[in-house]
Amino acid sequence: MSDSFIIALKEFSDNIVSRRFMILLTLLSALAILSSFAIVGHAYQALPFSDILVLGSISIVRLIGDVGPLLGIALSFDAINKEKETGSIMLLLSCPIYRDSVLTGKFLGGLLTISLSVVSMIMLLLGFTIAQLGIMPSKEEAIRLAIYMVISILYVSCYMALSLLTSTLTEKSSTSLLISISIWIFSTFLIPIIASAMASLIPSEQVEIKLKTITLIYMLSLNRHYDTLFGHDRDKLSIKSNFLLIDHLGNMLKGSVK
Amino acid sequence: MQVMIETESLTKIYYADGREIHAVDDLYLKVFEGEIFGYLGPNGSGKTTTILMLLGLIQPTSGDGWVGGYNIIRESRKIRGIAGYIPERYSFYYNLSAYRNLEYFAKLNHLSRNEIKERIERSIEIVGLNDWINTPVGAFSRGMKQRLALANILIRNPKIIFLDEPTVGLDPKSKADFRELIKRLNREFNLTIFLSSHMLHEVKELCHRIGFLNKGKLIAVDTVESFMGKMGYKIILEVTDLDDKLIDALNEIGDISKIKIDDGRLIIYSGRDIRLEISRKVAEMNRYILTLTLEPPTLEEIFFNIYGE
Numbered sequence: 001m002s003d004s005f006i007i008a009l010k011e012f013s014d015n016i017v018s019r020r021f022m023i024l025l026t027l028l029s030a031l032a033i034l035s036s037f038a039i040v041g042h043a044y045q046a047l048p049f050s051d052i053l054v055l056g057s058i059s060i061v062r063l064i065g066d067v068g069p070l071l072g073i074a075l076s077f078d079a080i081n082k083e084k085e086t087g088s089i090m091l092l093l094s095c096p097i098y099r100d101s102v103l104t105g106k107f108l109g110g111l112l113t114i115s116l117s118v119v120s121m122i123m124l125l126l127g128f129t130i131a132q133l134g135i136m137p138s139k140e141e142a143i144r145l146a147i148y149m150v151i152s153i154l155y156v157s158c159y160m161a162l163s164l165l166t167s168t169l170t171e172k173s174s175t176s177l178l179i180s181i182s183i184w185i186f187s188t189f190l191i192p193i194i195a196s197a198m199a200s201l202i203p204s205e206q207v208e209i210k211l212k213t214i215t216l217i218y219m220l221s222l223n224r225h226y227d228t229l230f231g232h233d234r235d236k237l238s239i240k241s242n243f244l245l246i247d248h249l250g251n252m253l254k255g256s257v258k
Numbered sequence: 259m260q261v262m263i264e265t266e267s268l269t270k271i272y273y274a275d276g277r278e279i280h281a282v283d284d285l286y287l288k289v290f291e292g293e294i295f296g297y298l299g300p301n302g303s304g305k306t307t308t309i310l311m312l313l314g315l316i317q318p319t320s321g322d323g324w325v326g327g328y329n330i331i332r333e334s335r336k337i338r339g340i341a342g343y344i345p346e347r348y349s350f351y352y353n354l355s356a357y358r359n360l361e362y363f364a365k366l367n368h369l370s371r372n373e374i375k376e377r378i379e380r381s382i383e384i385v386g387l388n389d390w391i392n393t394p395v396g397a398f399s400r401g402m403k404q405r406l407a408l409a410n411i412l413i414r415n416p417k418i419i420f421l422d423e424p425t426v427g428l429d430p431k432s433k434a435d436f437r438e439l440i441k442r443l444n445r446e447f448n449l450t451i452f453l454s455s456h457m458l459h460e461v462k463e464l465c466h467r468i469g470f471l472n473k474g475k476l477i478a479v480d481t482v483e484s485f486m487g488k489m490g491y492k493i494i495l496e497v498t499d500l501d502d503k504l505i506d507a508l509n510e511i512g513d514i515s516k517i518k519i520d521d522g523r524l525i526i527y528s529g530r531d532i533r534l535e536i537s538r539k540v541a542e543m544n545r546y547i548l549t550l551t552l553e554p555p556t557l558e559e560i561f562f563n564i565y566g567e
Contacts (some may be wrong), residue, residue: 007366
């Protein structure tokens, strides 16, 4: 077994019994169940099954897009500096392993935990929704849901990786948490405000420049990329979704170059 | 005797507030197989930095070194495979049992499943923690954690052990037990032990040779006995009417390197045994000798002699 995998398994087993993970998972699961009830209220619209992801005021896409990063942050904001604070890092590094194995192991452990949480949340949502509506997803829709799950896991993992970075670079876990939360707030809540403010400074007749400015600023927000993939442009949530991220980023870049 | 640790002009420089700090400066050192080497120095003298460089956990600014024949820059991973390290400040995973902690580190030492079980049981037996093997480490006392740290090292069958201030924070009994364990490991397994400490009595009790480090520089290396020999004789004199006149008279004897008053007694350091001359001088001064004894200097005195008061 590789060193990274040994560390990953320990991280995973530590994570799933940790109090902070339990609290967050309970909260997210409760929100997923609430979301399923909200979906039932929109069922008369008779949309494709996979649209249950974006229906309702607390859709699962909105939920993972906005609150999911907290799970990633919670899992790794103290992954390295806590080991430094307690001194366990010295015992770890005195083993015949490479330093990057520690980081890779921590990341993989977190990835496993995120996968478990995201899959559980979506399964919970699907289970409750299917039970209430009595309809089953088709094969194609099931594949689309699987793709959605993978992309959501990767999205939350991005925040986890960022948090792991701050945990490595800072001495105290409180500092790392503060930085990670700030990045999440900036990306999720402040960028739209900044984009609007910047756009308002441009004369209203210059619509194209206005749009380009907003697009450029939105490019800084990971949250907006995720939201655009699944929330704003629901028609694109098809079987070709796995190419959407590339298309989406490509379009954004084209927009900025013009 | 085979050389286990060797350094050549090993240097580590840190930069802080625009200043160069020579944590370790031009270190030439040889430690032999089966030896307990005491690395002595005041706090901040560069002891831990030396150990971290020898383990390849930090890179030297210049110079080179070898541990067990492996180069500290290019083969540090191999060094960590044959060397164990107990840092001054460390922690196990307190929520895991002693067994689970050891199992985790054993896996990271690339032991097979069968080896892990066998070696954990053997190491736990050596350090005497058999009854605590399934207890979470959070419930362990400092002394027990220190023994567990030793067990953690033993599972990898090391050739050399680095101990950084290993008895700091232990109660007297735990200290004595730990020292006994170190001696046993050295005796029974012929382990080379590199002991960094500022506790002189501990070093004197355990070490075959000692090196004195000051501000990153190794200023003296020798056996404890040899250091004591170099210090010469220490004569303790207790007299009636102790005053400056008597001290001046004693200073006339010659060969006296230092006289100091300690708790109403005179401590006289000399290159030879001058008890006869002392008794004559005291009689000439019309005083009476209460006690006149010859004692070997303590390691503390050697320490202060080297570093200055």
